[in-house]
Amino acid sequence: MVGVVGRMVGIKDVARQAGVSVGTVSNVINRPEMVAETTRDRVQAVIERLGYVRQESARQLRAGRSRIIALLVLDMANPFFVEVARGAERAAREAGLGVMVCNSAQSLEEEADYLGLFAEHRVRGVLVTPADVTGTNLEGFRRHDIPFVFVDREVPSGDACSVSVDDVEGGTLAGRHLIAQGHRSVVYVSGPMQLPQCQDRRAGLLAAFAEEGLPAEAMVHIEAERLDVASGRDAGARLLGISPRPTAVFCANDLLALGVLQALFAAGVSVPGEVALVGYDDIEFAAAAAVPLTSVRQPAFRMGRAAAELLIEETGEGADGHQHRRIVLQPELVVRDSTFAPRPAG
C-alpha cells in the first residue's frame, strides 16, 4: 500500500533519496549510458523502492508532442479493421509508441469529434480511413500540423501518404475466376456506391468481363445500404427474386457475402452447387463459414503496419525532407468451397 497516503512520488523524491540531482535521475531513465555505474545502480534501487513511475504528461509537455498515434477506422465490428489495427499496433510498439484506436462508425460527427480529441492530445499522427468522402473534416485538421496517413483509401493529391489495396485488380481477380468457372453473368452486391471501394471493385469486375468479351450487361448490380451482414441478407433475398436465378455472386465484402450465404441457405439454394459466391477481405469468418468462402484477400495486417511505418518515418528524427508516398498493395484470390465446381450457366 505504498503511496496510498500522500502525493505521487516524483523524480524529485527519487533524487533526494538517492542523493543526486534531478537531472541525473532523468539521465538514469533516459540515457543510462552516460551515468556512472555506481550512481546508476543506486538510483535504480531507489526507483524500485519508491515505486516511481514516470509521468507521461509532464514528459509530453516538455516534448511538445505525445508518443501516441491515432487510428480512426470506419467500423470496429468489421474484423478487417481489427486486423488493420493489429498491424498498426505492431509497428507502433516496435517504435515505442502507443496506438489509440477509435471508431468513427462512418459518422462525420464522430470523426470530427475524434479529430478534435487527437489535436488536443497532440498525437504523433493519425492513420485514418475517412468517413468524410469530401474531406472537409480533414481539411480543418490540417491546421494542426498533425500528419496523417490514409488507410485503405487512395489520395489523389500528393499531400499525404496513403496505403491502399488495388481494388480494381481485386474485382478483376474475382471476375476472372467466376468466368473461368463457366459463369456468363455475375451479380455484384455492393455497399453504397459513394465508397471508392465499391466503385473500384465494380470497375475491376467489368474489366474482367471486357477481357473475356462479355458485355457490361452481364453484370447485375444490387446496391446494399451498408456493408454488413444484415444488408447482405436483404441483398440475398432480392437476389433470389431475380429470374432466371443468377449462378454467380460477387460481394463487395465478406460481411455482405455471409449475409447472402445465409439467405441462400435458408432458401435451400446450394452453394456452390447452384450459386457460386465470392466475398472480399478474407476475414477469418469467411474461412469459418459453413461453406468456406472464396474471397479476395486484402493484406489488412500489412496495411496497418505499413501505414504506421510511413507515419513513423514522416515524424521521425531525420524527417526533414519527407516525401509523401503512396503504397498500393496487391490483393490475392483465395479459392475455397463456395466457388468450387459450379454448374456452368447457359
Added chain:
Amino acid sequence: MVGVVGRMVGIKDVARQAGVSVGTVSNVINRPEMVAETTRDRVQAVIERLGYVRQESARQLRAGRSRIIALLVLDMANPFFVEVARGAERAAREAGLGVMVCNSAQSLEEEADYLGLFAEHRVRGVLVTPADVTGTNLEGFRRHDIPFVFVDREVPSGDACSVSVDDVEGGTLAGRHLIAQGHRSVVYVSGPMQLPQCQDRRAGLLAAFAEEGLPAEAMVHIEAERLDVASGRDAGARLLGISPRPTAVFCANDLLALGVLQALFAAGVSVPGEVALVGYDDIEFAAAAAVPLTSVRQPAFRMGRAAAELLIEETGEGADGHQHRRIVLQPELVVRDSTFAPRPAG
C-alpha cells in the same frame, strides 16, 4: 497553413491578442459562466482566429491524472470484446472521457506492459479482463493507486468492482434447452479449463443434468486449446470420431461453435437434423451463420457500459466513501435454427 512555421499557439498568445490575462482565457474555456459576455465573445473570436487547441498534456500535468480510461481485453479478434469496448466507450464519452482499448492477447507479458503504460499515463482507471489468473500483474499494479474494475470476471475478495455474467446460469440455460429437446447426452466443447468461464459453464450444464435426473456421465467433455474457430474445427473433428455419434453439442463460445459447425457441415452431418448445436456469447456472426446458431447471449455492451460506469463512479467527485460493488448480469438463451426440431436420441 496556419502555424506551419513558428511554434504552437498557446493560451498566452490568445490572451495577448485578446487583451486579457491567461487566467481569463482559461476561464472562458473551462467556466464560461464566470466571464462577462463581451469578454467571452472577444476571447472566443481570437481562439477561432488563431486556431487555438488546448494542450491536454499540460492540463493533465496540473490535474495529476488523465481523462482516459483504459480497457484491456483478452482478444480483440473476438467480436464479444469489441462489443464490450463499444459499451465502455459509450459510457466514457458521456462522462467526457476517452477510452484506450488494448489487447493483451492473453499474454501475461503484454498485460504487464500495458499496465505499465497505463501507470505512466496516469489513466483514470482500468477495465480489465485479466489474462493473469493468479493476479500477480494486478497485484503489482495496485501500488499505483489506479482503480480497476474487472470485466467478465468475478473477483472473490472485495477489493475491486466487477461486472460479470452468471456463467453457471448460462450453462444451465443451454443444458435445459437441449434436454427439453429430448437429448440425453451432451458434448461440452470448452476452451482451456483454467478459465473460470469454462468451468462455470460446465458446472451450469451439469446442474441442468442434475435437475433432470441425468448422470454427470451424460456429459462428454472436449477441451479445445483456445477459444477460437480453428480450435472449434479441431474439436468438431474429434467429436465426429465419437461413437455413437453425439446428438447435442454445447460450446463454451460462439467461435468454437462456428468451428464445430464447419466441421460438421464438411462431413455432411446435418445441423440441426442430426446434431443440435448451442454456442455462447451470441456474437453477430452466430446469427449470421449459414445455420443461425442457438446461443447464450451475454449482454456484452451492457457489461462494458456498466464497468465504465462503476469506474466513473469510483473516481468521480463525491467518491470519498466508495464501496466496491459486484454486478452480475443475467444471460439469456437465444434459440435459433441450430437446435430446432432435433431428432431425440436414445
Added chain:
DNA sequence: GCACACAAATGAAATGTTTCAAGACGGATT
C-alpha cells in the same frame, strides 16, 4: 463622499519532466 458588496479580471504559483550550458573532479601531460 464613504463604505460596502459584488462581479470580473489578474498574475503568480504549482504541476513533473527534459535538456543543456556550466561546473566539479581526477588523472594524465607538459
Added chain:
DNA sequence: AATCCGTCTTGAAACATTTCATTTGTGTGC
C-alpha cells in the same frame, strides 16, 4: 605546479495549463 581533457554531475530554464488569493472596477445605500 599548471594545464588540459574527459567523465560525471548539477541546477535552472522551459513546457502550457489551472487555480486561487488579490486587485480592480462599478454601482448602491447611507
